[in-house]
Amino acid sequence: MSPNSHCFPTGQTLLTVQQDIKAKLKHKYQHISEGIGHHGNQSLFKDIYTDLYITEGGSGGLNNEHEVRQIEMASKKLTTQETPIKCNDIFKPLPGQDKPIRTVLTKGIAGVGKTVSVQKVILDWAEGKANQDVHFMFPLPFRDLNLKKDQYSLMQLLSHYFPELKEIDSIEDGETKTVFIFDGLDECRLPLDLTNDEKCCDVTMPTSVDVLLTNLIKGILLPSALLWITTRPAAANQIPPECVDQVTEVRGFNDPQKEVYFRKKITDQNLANEIIKYMKTSRSLHIMCHIPVFCWISATVLEMMLKETEKDEVPNTLTQMYSHFMLIQIIVKNRKYNKATETSPKELSQSDKEMILKLAKLAFQQLQKGNLIFYEEDLRECGLDVTEASEYSALCTEIFKEESGLDDEEKKSIHENGHLDLFLRFLLGLSLESNQNLLRGLLTQTGSTTRSNKKTVERTVRYLSDKIDEESSPERIINLFHCLNELGSNSLVEDMQTSLRSGTLSETRLKPDQCSALAYLLLMSEEVLEEFDLKTYSTSEEGYQRLLPVVKTCKRALICISNRLYTLFRLAGCKLTYESCETLASALQTPNSPLRELDLSYNDLGDRGVELLCVGLTSPLCNIQTLVLGQCGLTEGCCSDLASVLSSPNSQLKQLQLRDNDLQNSGVTLLVQVCPLLPSSLGQCGLTEGCCSDLASVLSSPNSQLKQLELRDNDLQDSGVTLLSAGLEDPDCKIHTLG
Structure with a gap:
């Protein structure tokens, strides 16, 4: 049977089926269980439901960050200036979006409220409170679909869950607005291979459930239907970006919502x-x-x-x-x-x-x-x-x-x-x-006395403190401080808290373990730092390394700790090296980090450091808009890595400063050929007149967004300046400041 030969239901039949399905979903979703599974106490959903904080979620790309650390970052995320999205509005375009939204991917860590958000949308539709232009909503959790081994047509699969649909032959009439809700992509055990060419465009054609899903997602089957897919972050990349029109993220409760929940619950x-x-x-x-x-x-x-x-x-x-x-x-x-x-x-x-x-x-x-x-x-x-x-x-x-x-x-x-x-x-x-x-009666009794137990705890605290001194991973060190907190022994953190409040930290040379305690304090703080300036604190290279995780929680990070003045008077031999860039690259990939500006000037990062840093800069999770790499020991060897960042569709970079690096003509030419976002600062970079024609072509490009350019202390000669002038005089040139 061809798609055009279906016998579409009459308006009255469609309305009856719709009302029956709404009644079924209302009965199923009007209660929420809290406690022992479906044996627990049943509460009315409307009595217990508390709004969740949902925002636009950027890319649906791979996110391997530890979920516990995502929980700990939640308080930072919820205080950033973002526009919340109501769960009933997820298919509405955001300001500035001009195309309709068919597929929404909603991310969120376990327990954060994804399934409850789904329940809210379904119940509001079933009760006639929202989305009444939708004819049908079909919730199809992946954990159920995993168990479907037989072949079905889409109508047969839907009728299996909703027998009311047997009254009609098809929902594919071009006017019926249908929403499919696939909850729990991270639980999917189907192949879900979206590169598979096996097509299904007929809702009555039997095939595997996997093929039905992939063709729905790709828009081959029921292209007019809307799809909502929820997932934990680590599984989000199973759906290619080109198949997703909007990504949202459930962030859980912000502070006012927590209070609302407690007042509803108690x-x-x-x-x-x-x-x-x-x-x-x-x-x-x-x-x-x-x-x-x-x-x-x-x-x-x-x-x-x-x-x-x-x-x-x-x-x-x-x-x-x-x-x-x-x-x-x-x-x-x-x-x-x-x-x-x-x-x-x-x-x-x-x-x-x-x-x-x-x-x-x-x-x-x-x-x-x-x-x-x-x-x-x-x-x-x-x-x-x-x-x-x-x-x-x-x-x-x-x-x-x-x-x-x-x-x-x-x-x-x-x-x-x-x-x-x-x-x-x-x-x-x-x-x-x-x-x-x-837990009396559960733990094995060892016959230990209170005194020996106390000694055991003291030994454990000493062991953890020694591990804090020895550990190289700043992230693992943070967890060790959490462990000390569970043991009621965080004296180092308490001392740092006192010094931080008194404003005396800048007067003391901090040991590495003190830097770790300070990082723990700043990460646990409710406030988003407007600016984190590493040279505020005096410490060793290892100490600075331990402070680096803090950059993920601030808006502007200044890590130019070894400029000439400070090298001379305070921080001799304390430069950051390429080894720090791996930690920084990890920090740049923190979901929803407020960090927008990163200044790494006067550090001996070298080309190797930039290579490591670019891993984070090309991540879809990175929000860096301004990057300063002045006097970092760079050569033309790092320019291919920087070029890959500038040309990446994921990059948010708008300003790149590279002054006082030996980039040479070949490096700058490579940069300007791949992207009209020319580095805005190229002073003392070993340039000659040989690169000026490439620079001029960028300045005159209608795609260039460059508004300021610094070229001091380069051997450009009169001929080079003449070439540059041709670009500066072009009507498309946007340069306001030239140095």
Whole structure:
């Protein structure tokens, strides 16, 4: 049957089917489960839903950054000047966009609210509150589609989930506006090969689910349909950029939204205010609350504890929060399934201990494997029964989460979420006797006394402090400070905090470990730094290296620490070298970093350093607009790397300064041939009249955006200046300042 021979439904039939599907989706999505999977307490979605912070997300390219670090950057992201997007408006073009949007890719780390945003849009449509120009919305989670091994036509697949569609032959009439919602691309186990040439343009032609999806995404099948795909950042690159019209990112809760959530979740408003006030006293917990699932954990724990316990027992570290959460969920589980009445069990039952240890084994194994999703066979390997395990699914929300798909009869999938960094913090936190007492009966008793336990903690603190001295990775050092925080021993950070507040840091030569503590403080701060000037602090090259991660959280970074004046008087021998550029390149690839200007002048980076730096500059996540590389020991050898940045479609670079480098004519010619964005500062770069014709052609190019040009201390001669004048006199020349 050809596409044009379908029997399209009458308006009345279409309306009836639409109303039936809306009623079905409203019934399914009007409640939200919090707690033990679909066995948990059902709350009305409208009573618990809190708006999430969603913004334009740039590129959908690969993002391998550690998700825990993305959580810690959340507070920085939410304070930058960006325009939030309402979830019901994701298909509306942003200001300046002139083409319609067909496919939206929404990124977000685990637990940040992607699926809840999907639920909000579907429910608002089903209840007639938004997007009423849409005839049909079809939510098709990837975890369900993974299980479809047979061949289907698109109409057969949709009818499998929505039997109401059997009343009509096709939705392909050119006037029916349809939205497909594919939630959880990171969970997809289908090949999803968009380079595959196998075509399907008929909604009644049976083929594999993979082919149906790839043809929908490429616009071959139902080109008028709208697609919304959600994913964790690491999987976003599975969809080629040319198939995506808009990328958005769910950032979680900003600070006002966190407070709204707590006030909705906690019915006693005095208690809600007390919880909000308490969470603000712990920076590490407050940061985690940008993630909605952690807000739920915190609300669950603090609602019970602030009612029933002394204030000094209330958790203030991740270890304590997770431990209390686990105990509370055991109480809830025992009340629900075992009809127990205790509010604070003196001892875990043997079955509880066995189950928790099996879950711990499952979680750790999957952490080691780096799995995003695991199935029933993985549970069986750890001695877990799916039915029994589902009762415990809320015990470890960060690592174990039961999901309910559209097909309730299918095998359910269990999701892993977590990283070894968080695991290490939790494990070290358990070495404190106060935390061990929380998990009485679960941890193996070693017969250690309070005194020996204290010695163990002291040895651990010394070991971590030694690792901070020895470690070369600034990012790993930051996690070691988190570990010390879990042990209640962050004296170095506290000392640096005192010095920072008193304004005495600039008067002291900082040791490397002090620089790491300062970096930790600045990274944990709620504020976005307007400017980070590295020469504010006096330290060694290793110390400066440890401060470099801070550049990702500021708008303007000045790292010209070894100019002649400072080399002479204060910073002799403290130049940054090419080895620092790998750390900087990583910082440049931080999602949604506010960093726009980077000054690396007077550092001995060399061509090797620029090569490493360009890896970050060509990333779609990099937002650098001004780069200053004056007197960095560069030659024409680095110009091919810089040219690749200037010609990259991902580059945001608008101004490049290269003064006092031995680029020579060949280097500058290479730069100007690939891009009309000529470096604005080329003073003392070993240039002669031989490059002036190339410079003149750029100055007269209608594509050139260059407004100022510095060429001092170059041997251009009169003939070179004559050639330049021809370009400067051209009507298309935009130069305002010439030096």
